[in-house]
Structure formats: C-alpha cells, structure tokens
Amino acid sequence: MRFSKFLKVEADIVVARHALVMDETKSKAEPVIFLHPEFAKRSGVNDGDVVEVEANGRIVKLKVKLSDKAPESGGVIPNGIYASYLTNFDGFKRFKANIEVSEGELTSVEELLGKIKS
Numbered sequence: 518m519r520f521s522k523f524l525k526v527e528a529d530i531v532v533a534r535h536a537l538v539m540d541e542t543k544s545k546a547e548p549v550i551f552l553h554p555e556f557a558k559r560s561g562v563n564d565g566d567v568v569e570v571e572a573n574g575r576i577v578k579l580k581v582k583l584s585d586k587a588p589e590s591g592g593v594i595p596n597g598i599y600a601s602y603l604t605n606f607d608g609f610k611r612f613k614a615n616i617e618v619s620e621g622e623l624t625s626v627e628e629l630l631g632k633i634k635s
Contacts, residue, residue, distance in 0.1 A: 528591030
C-alpha cells in the first residue's frame with residue numbers, strides 16, 4: 518500500500534487548449550491531467566496513476582501524465598468537459614484543486630453527464 522494514497526495535496530491547475538491525449542488503442546481522447554514531474558514526486562504520484570481531482574465540491578478521476586510543461590506547483594487539464602465540470606468559470610483558465618491518488622476507473626464522459634443532469 519502506498520502512503521501517498523492517503524495524501525491530499527493542493528495544486529494550481531491550468532486549463533490548456535489543444536492538449537488532448539489520444540491512446541492509439543482507443544477511439545477517443547483519454548481523460549488526463551499533466552503534472553509537473555517535481556510536483557508529482559513531492560506528492561507521491563507516478564506517471565499512469567489514477568488521481569481524484571477535487572475543486573468546487575466536484576470530483577473527477579483522471580490519468581496522470583508527467584510533463585515538464587506543466588506548472589511546477591501543479592498541473593494542466595485539457596480544455597473540455599472535465600475542466601468545465603471542475604471550475605466555477607470565475608477562474609476558468611487557472612484554479613486551485615486538491616489531488617490524491619485513487620483507484621478504479623477514470624471518470625467517463627457518460628458518468629460526468631449524469632452528474633451534471635442531477
């Protein structure tokens with residue numbers, strides 16, 4: 518069991534245009550968050566981990582990809598339904614979020630749409 522599974526860290530999140538990741542085995546973009554390698558190391562998060570990202574009382578599960586282009590104090594979420602769901606639009610391009618290592622499946626678009634409807 519990883520100790521980092523019980524840690525929740527605050528991160529600066531930037532919403533980026535044109536940052537989608539396509540998995541060649543899938544027909545759609547993968548729900549990801551790009552974390553700076555140093556931030557991930559300090560937070561106990563590894564490339565490929567599933568993390569819960571919580572902001573404004575909303576939570577999504579995203580797959581971690583490491584990128585030195587991400588801010589050193591957090592990460593980047595591609596502009597789209599996941600970023601839109603987490604933000605309150607007052608700070609759509611940059612917001613604070615809590616991140617913690619999680620288990621299970623990534624949040625699907627269908628699951629997210631169900632949360633929005635209710």
